[in-house]
Amino acid sequence: MSALDVRFALRSGGGGGALAIIDLQGQRSTSLDNLLKAICGVDIEPGELRLRDLCGVDQAIVARITPNWAQLMCHDGPAVRAGVRDALLSAGAQQASAPNDPRARFPEAQTLLEACMLDALSRAASPLAVDLLLAQPAHWASHPDFDPTSPDAQSRARILNRLIEPPLIVAVGAPNVGKSSLLNALAGRSVALAAAQAGTTRDHVGAILDLGGLVVRWVDTPGCSDVSAPTTDPILAHAQEVASVVIASADLVLHCCDAKQGVRPPVKSAAPVLQIATRCDLAAPTPAGFVLETAAGATPQQGLPSLVQAVQDALVPAAIRKQVVPWAFHPALPTPEKRKAGPV
Ligand SMILES: Nc1nc2c(ncn2[C@@H]2O[C@H](COP(=O)(O)OP(=O)(O)OP(=O)(O)O)[C@@H](O)[C@H]2O)c(=O)[nH]1
Ligand SMILES: [Mg+2]
The missing domain is CATH 3.30.1360.120 (Probable tRNA modification gtpase trme; domain 1)
Structure with missing residues (x-):
């Protein structure tokens, strides 16, 4: 045998x-x-x-x-x-x-477009991607001139492709402001140590989180008051270095500031930054200047649904998700020339 x-x-x-x-x-x-x-x-x-x-x-x-x-x-x-x-x-x-060719991977697909859609669906990390991808063959059929390589299509794809490949969110802020508690609350389990001692997080901690159907890679960084301020403390210097490296590849930065201490100097980042107030239960009322107020480590927790909404709005805005137009969701999608030459 x-x-x-x-x-x-x-x-x-x-x-x-x-x-x-x-x-x-x-x-x-x-x-x-x-x-x-x-x-x-x-x-x-x-x-x-x-x-x-x-x-x-x-x-x-x-x-x-x-x-x-x-x-x-x-x-x-x-x-x-x-x-x-x-x-x-x-x-x-x-x-x-x-096989690299999606048609070889999905021989049951009737067209190249459908094979690309099934391929993207099999890799999509976010539940929010499912309905959008399933609707794509119909959107492509009603826009015969859609060019997936055009700058417009590419800039929309950079946003929507975050539903396939999870984007990176980095939480930064001073020591002891509740960054790790925020991660634990969103994960619904203890992912990172949270303690009253400042400097509890010594290395960055990562987790995959499903935020209302958007799956993200979340990185919790060691606390440092100012990510770029000069310091002679070797541990703080290392914490700053770690934070700067992850911030450089972030899709979104959450700048966590203790509500009692108020708004902190802005974090420098090429990615959008959301400045959020933490531990709001300890500072009533929360000082002005924050886009969001949270109390993740308190009972009852506050502000988490709004934070999830704000993250979705920043990374994959509903206005873009709801557009009834094609999405360049796969590198093997056919160009308009190929589509004009015959069925794909
Ligand atoms: N009252 C209250 N306490 C909180 C809240 N969030 C966190 N804490 C407490 O604040 C302390 C610091 O929380 P952590 O989550 O460890 O803070 P961190 O920003 O990760 O701290 P470092 O790792 O040192 O940078 C802990 O004792 C938490 O229990 C909150 O929303 N309300
Ligand atoms: Mg921490």
Whole structure:
């Protein structure tokens, strides 16, 4: 029994979604028979779909689409993907690289546009992306002259693509103002140590957060009163350096200021900065000058829904999401010339 001429490749997954799909292609149908028997323990005939235990790694759906082609649909976690890959390699299959062409990855798509949409959907991090992507084939059909490479299309795509690749939010501010408490409150669990001692966060702490359907990478930085003020304290200097490096690649900076201390000097950043008041329960009324008031570490918490809304408005404004126009959501999308030359 040999499965040596079966090649496998990850068709979709690896982007944090629920399912990974692995294609199995055999040059001879008997090789695919052997491989499926080895990893699932039973014969799976063409046209059959089964829920099977894959070598003790995962419960997966196994679909034998044709005599030479099958798909494994398993959970999309790094450990599961690695376990399934090891099981396939030990059963004698060969690993192939994933195809770049979205049509090869999604042969069920009727058009290149639909294949690009399915590809983007399989990688999209934010739930807010789903309806927008599903509506794209219709928007493209009603705008035959839309050029995805035009400056307008590209600047809109830079915003909307944040729904596919999570944007980076960096929380900065003086020590002890409640930056880590804010992260913990938004995450709904303890991600970063929060304590009354100033300087609790010594290194930046990152987490992936779902903010009302917008998934972001959030970085909590060590507190420093002024990110760019000269200092001789080596730990503070290092904290400033860390903050400056992450600020340089941020899509949005949250400048957290203790409400009692009032508005602080602005943070220099190429990305937009939201100046927010923290620990507002300790300073009533909050001094003027803040766009938002929060109390993430208090009971009851205050201002978190407004903060989530403000982050969405800053990164993926509803006005842009609601425009009924095409979006250049994938690098392989067809140009107007290609679309005029024939169906794509
Ligand atoms: N009353 C009140 N206390 C808060 C609030 N947020 C945080 N705290 C408290 O303030 C202290 C500092 O909170 P942290 O979240 O550790 O502050 P930080 O800005 O991360 O501090 P560093 O890591 O030192 O920069 C802790 O004792 C928190 O419990 C709040 O909204 N209200
Ligand atoms: Mg902290």
